[in-house]
Structures are given as structure tokens and as C-alpha cells.
Amino acid sequence: MTTDQPAPLGATITEAGTTFRLWSEHAEAVELCLFEADGAERRLSPTRGDGDVWVLDVAGATEGQRYGYRVHGPWAPARGHRFNPAKLLLDPYARLLEGSIQLREEHFTHLDGEGHAGQPRDDRDSAPFTPKSIVTSPLPRVDDAERPNTPMADSVIYELHTKGFTQLHPGLPASLRGTYAALGHPAVVEYLSGLGTTAVELLPVQQHLTRRFLVEHGLVDYWGYNTIAYLAPDPRFAATGDPRAELRQAIRTLHGAGIEVLLDVVYNHTGEGDEHGPTLAFRGIDNAAYYRLDPTDPSRYRNDAGTGNTLDATHPAVVRLVLDSLRTFAAEYGVDGFRFDLATTLGRGADGFDPAAPLFAAIAADERLGRLKLIAEPWDLGTAGYQLGEFPPPWSEWNGRYRDSVRRFWAGNDEDATDLVSSIAGSPDLFPVTTRGAGASVNFLASHDGFTLRDLVSYAEKHNDANAEGNADGEEQNDSVNFGVEGETDDGAILDLRARQRRALLATLFASRGALMLLAGDELGRTQRGNNNAYSQDHEVSWLDWSPPARDAALLPFVRRLIALRHAHPLLRHGKVRVVGEEPLCLLVEAAAGDPGPDSALLIVLNPGDAPVQAQLPPLDGTGWTVLLDSADPEARSESASRTATAAGYELPARSVMLLADRR
DSSP, X not given: OOTTSOOOSEEEEOSSEEEEEEEXXXXXXXXXXXXXXXXXXXXXXXXXXXXXXXXXXXXXXXXXXXXXXXXXXXXXXXXXXXXXXXXXBXXXXXXXXXXXXXXXXXXXXXXXXXXXXXXXXOOOOOGGGSOOEEOOOOOOOOOGGGOOOOOGGGOEEEEEOHHHHHTTOTTXXXXXXXXXXXXXXXXXXXXXXXXXXXXXXXXXOXXXXXXXXXXXXXXXXXXXXXXXXXXXXXXXXXXXXXXHHHHHHHHHHHHHXXXXXXXXXXXXXXXTOSTXXXXXXXXXXXXXXXXXXXXXXXXXXXXXXXXXXXXXXXXXXXXXXXXXXXXXXXXXXXXXXXXXXXXXXXXXXXXXXXXXXXXHHHHHHSTTGGGSEEEEOOOOSSXXXXXXXXXXXXXXXXXXXXXXXXXXXXXXXXXXXXXXXXXXXXXXXXXXXXXXXXTSEEEESOOSSSOOHXXXXXXXXXXXXXXXXXXXXXXXXXXXXXXXXXXXXXXHHHHHHHHHHHHHHHHHHHTSSSEEEEETTGGGTOOOTTOSOOTTOOSTTTSOOOSGGGSOTTHHHHHHHHHHHHHHOTHHHHOEEEEEEETTEEEEEEOOTTOOSSEEEEEEEEEOSSSOEEXXXXXXSSSOEEEEXXXXXXXXXXXXXXXXEBTXXXXXXXXXXXXXXXXX
16 A cells, blocks of 8 residues: 555455444544344444544454444534434445345434424434445456457447346346346347447446335335445345345456446435435434535535435545445446436536536546546536536536437427537537547437337327326426327337337437447337336336337347447448438538548438438439438348439438448
8 A cells, every 4th residue: 555545444354353444524433333143232432543534443353244333423403413323324435235225214313393403313223224334355356458448439338227127038047137147147148249239337236225205105216326335236136145246247247248337326415315314324424524515504405416415526535435436346346437327416516517526537537447438417406407518528428418309300399400410410519529539429319217219209298107206207398209199009000100210210329429328128119108207116117028029029120230330330430420411301421531441421311201202312423322221111131232322312211211321
């Protein structure tokens, strides 16, 4: 250890036992609580050391020791302090917890009124109902040479939920379904490889909890965006008693197939919620330091994430925690990158969003983290929360403007195609290639948060009643169309229109500059029955149905064809785009000198109308344009069977995209 590196926080195994370190600036005393197999609790007293780190060496404590903390200090909500030694606290640096967190009344502090200053704390002991942190050694570091290292601009990211993707998979043993081990099973790896994906993006796998509202309504936090332990994988996704080894092995297996693994991480808030939420870790360790509090009333929390609290990503303790969490999953598990939920919050300071915020600067300066894929969800619910295009290099960003412009164009809601053209060209006004790179824009049509692709062409309105929020949750504006019938139908003409619309949307996505992301199951026609916010639906609504009756037999080969075309034609990822025709919209993709690939130019022609149109194609010196793809045709033809089109023109079917190439 070099002198400029602080001693690690958490539990560190030594030759003599274990050293426990907990950071708290405002604590008056800390108790380390060690638990025996029969539940007996032994309390010891760490001492405050340098940098407000409370330290204790415990001889004989070793791998598997269960522990927690009780932290003493003022109960003074008006000053931002909520210390309460009656609440057993998780170690924020625990690499493993003994089980899932099931909230009990003992975790909550019952306050009269609105929880302001002067209300008494609740002294009921939460220890019997709080999972214990477990002493465990770090996993061996992953060899970085094993990483596929796909360039961001060449990435085809597949967003999936560990359980939802594998729970009903017919090729998996029942004992593995819904688990990390399932992600590394040959049936899953072969499917992902056959599809052509270069990376999977896993919805949160760090240990999370289900908030009280959902528990009271018999629901769960299925998506997992209420993290409480940032270094610990959630054991609910483990087929074995060792979730750490299981997740690591799944990632290693995917790497062997050339597939990267990205984690969706939630550092903008914690599962402790607002002032009425449970006390499990951060609130009881140092509430005033970990959280951003209302400056006019520190008994309340800033709520930029819309979840009750906001972590203070400008505080050195929070920056360190996030960095150590990222380093753990990168070094010990081999994770190739991260998608940061509501990342605008992570750049917020006293004067608003700052691209040079402390956390961003620290990540960029880190030797390993700065080389990984960093993807921002560039918005939050606070003032001026939409910061698309404002993150610093080498960050990429979920491009919500891309999603909206493509949806509007195909739904007939665009007066002109200006936004669409910019989106297909990689949004250069937001992401200049010279400063941000060709992969800065992550283009997508659908994500976990919103309609699936099938529902986007089947429902004009959201149907979220199952979420127990009176259908008030979820995005109101979706630019969706139902073609005359809300939801499922047996009408063949409507089904044909919906299928044609989906293929046109997908063809547009795969013909666009930048990285792209596909929502798991969209290639199979997955539906959530009109629910565009299925965060609490841990059942068949959210699980991918692999059965033949539920699958779109024609769509999967079409998507495979699109991905193969994208890999085979670099101009689809890197070319320069300009408009050469407006009715129908015709975009020329030109190669610069030295560009690789078989094409000197590509042509993308889009017809969002309900009738065929004659497309006038730019003249060539050769015999004509080669048709690589016609989205109106669901057959996944090989290029050897492609047709040619002359400069005199080509009839473009209704609601279709055509891709043509001028070969070198």
C-alpha cells in the first residue's frame, strides 16, 4: 500500500484477525456488534482515527464473521442528525450480506407530525430483523486481458433483467432460472451470441430493498433501484450460497463468448427513502454527510431522484464510496462498464449541474475506471434536470432525444424530419465527433422504463393499474400508436401494420450512428400488457416468455439480420450523413478517405406514410444501388439474394425503411 492511499474501509482480514473501519464525521461513539451463530451479540468499541475513521482490530475474527454497527450521536433532525443506536446498521463497505432485507416496523422511526426537530427517536431494537454484514476477503483481481474491449461506437447493448430474462427460459434447469448462473449457461450464451449482441447491460444487481409502499400492497421492487449495499451482489439472484463467485463466473463465461457486461448502478439515492423511511445504514452512520438536505429545513431531504432522498455526490465520503464500489465490480468481477441511473444528480453542486463535478473528475483520474464504458442517464427530477450532451468525455449518454424523435416520426407526430435526421446522424449538435466520439450517443427505442417495442405499436395509453398508484405513475407522453385497437387483437390487417411499424422502427435504430441499445425481448415481440412502468411486477408481465405462441416468428431473424448488417457495414456506425431527398426521406451516408468496409456510400430511405412512394435515388457511375434491406419484407434474405435499384427510382412500400449500398 502506498502512502497516498488511505487504509481500506470495511472489514479487512489480517493474519491476526480482522480490522474493522467505519467512516463517520459526526458520530460521538461507535459500537461494533459481532454476532455468534446463535444470535448472541457482542459489542466492542472502535476508536476514532485519522480522517474520522473509526478503527478496531479484532483478533480471531475471520472469514464468515457476522457483524453490524450501532452509532451514537445527536438525535437532532433540525441540524440534519438522526443517530439512533437502537438501529443496527449495515456496513456500507460490506461485500456480502447474510440475506435479503425484509423491512419491519423496528427499522422505522415513528414520528408525530411531519418528522421535524424535537420529535423523539424510536428506541426499538432492529437487530433481530436486520441482515448482518459478513466478513469476506476480496475476490482475486480479474485479468484485464480477458475483456472483449469492443469500441463503444461498435456496441450493440442488450438491456436485460437477470431474473426476467432467464426465469422462463426452456433451455435452463429449473434450479438455475432467474440467477446469475443462468446468464453463463450455454443456452443463454448461445442465444446472445447468435443474436449478435456485443454487451449485456444488467439492471441493478447490487443489494437492494423493497420500499414500504410496495410491501403494503403485496408488491416488490422488481427492477432493483433502491440500493442499500453498494459493494454486495444481491443474493436473490444466486442459485448457490455464493452470489459473488456465481456472478463473477457468469461474467467470465460471457467474456469468453466476446460479450461485455455492463452494470446499471444507482448512486443518486439509497433505499432509506425520506425522513419517514427505514434506518439501515447511511442515515444512522452520518445522515448530514451522506445526504443532501433541504437547506431551509435540514430535517428533510432534497429529492432530485424522486425517491425520497439524494446522496451528496460532492462529499468526499460519498465520492470514495462510489469509487470503491465501481472498483470492486470492475476489478473483482470483471465488469466492463456502468450505466449510471439519473446521473445528473451525481454532477449536482451548490450551483447546479457541473460537468467537472468531483465524482466525474475522480472517475476520469482512476487508472482502471477511466478506461471502462461509462454511460449516463443524463436527467433527474430536480431543477434543470435534463443535461443531455453535457457530460464530459469519455462518457456516453442515453439519448432520450433520439428515442423521442424516432418514435414521433413513425407515429406521424413530426411536422418535419429535422430532429430525426440529426438523430440518425448521431446527434452531432449534442455529441461533436471531434470532442465526444462516435459512440457518445447511446441510441434506443425502448428500455426497461417505458413501453416495450410491441406495446409501443399496440397501446395509445399506459395501463399501470397493477402498480397500485391509480395509473398515475409512468410516462404520459409515449408517442405510441395502436392502429385502431387498444391492446391485443386478432385483426390480421392491424397485426400486419403493427409488425411493419416495428420493423421500420428497428431498421431506423440499426441504421443510426452511435452505440445502440436493444431492450431484451423486443426481438421476440415481448409485451407488458400496456404497463410502461413495470418496476413492481415480478411475474409473467415482466418475465420474458420464450414459448413459441408468445414469440414473433418473423421478428427474431429480422433483428439478427439487422445486427449482422450493422457489424458488416462500418458506415452504419461511422459514416457522415446528409439529406438527398425529402419525399420520401432519403439520407446519403458517405465514407471518408481511408474508411474501412465494403461500401463507398450507403443510402437510407424512409417512408412513414400509409401508401407506397417512388424514391428517386442519386445516380451512380456503376450499375445501380444494391438493396441490402427492405423492412417491409420480414424475410431475412442473404445479401446474395439482394435486388438492385436503378437511378430512375425505386418503389418504397408503406411504413418501411430501405437500406442500399454502393459497393467499392
